[in-house]
Amino acid sequence: MNVSACMSAPAVSVTPTTTVGEAARQMAVHGVGCLAVTEGGALRGIVTDRDIAVRAVAPGLDRDDPVLQVMTTPAVAVGVHDDIHTAYRTFRTSGVRRLPVLDGHRVVGVLTVDDLLMDVFRRVADLLGPVAWSVLEMPPGPADEIGPGARGGGRSPSASRGS
Template sequence: MKVKDIMTSDVCVVDPNQSIAEAAKRMVELDVGLLPVGENDRLVGMISDRDIALRAVAVGKGAETKVRDVMTRDVKYVYEDREVEEAAESLAQQQLRRMPVLDRSKRLVGIISLADIAMDRDVGLSGAALRGISQPGGAHCQSDRAA
């Protein structure tokens, strides 16, 4: 099965010149934590609630800060004509829960997530991807493996 067969294709895109307040408001409206950033019909980045918290709020930047100033520019993506198994492997390797989907002209056509994979594929595939991204670590980790 191809990525285009299970991806979410109705994706809201924010402009890099919008404020982070506008981006955050869209995230709330859509109940998402990540939005693609597009300019001139091209994907130029991604902005997450975490980007806003760590790259803006935590360092004293205001709500009018531009999306381009806090977005992630090095975006990992998958092509729509790739196999779902390849997308799941890529999510696991990159430790991501979701990834933009591009056509061969590198235009954004959707987003694929672990939820998309879990809804349309066997649990083993999404479970393997989830294990790949859910590595223990950090200050709040209580696992013996993180020590």
């Protein structure tokens, strides 16, 4: 599976001269925790909510200062056609939580650790779903074999589904 299957697209981007205040506003408007910093269509860096808190607010920078002063550069990125396992390795070795996704030099999306967690949850659900339903459809065993109340207080699975 390619990175493009899990990434959020399109990426929200700003220029290096965008103010810290405007970058924070863009994050709030778009509901994102990072912005790609681009110039002439090329990735220059990334600015995260943490960058703003730690590198701008904490040291007392002005909200009118450019994100160039607080962005992370160079940004660690992955390619849109990279295998998802490449992204897992990149997260593990770089320690970042967000990766801009590039198609050539153009930013086309962002992949986050949360995106990969959702992929893992979907895969586990696909794997365990049929097993879970087969267990739920089995009648409960005798209480003396498994102990009193071990299966939901003696209620059958079909009775607990409606409650």
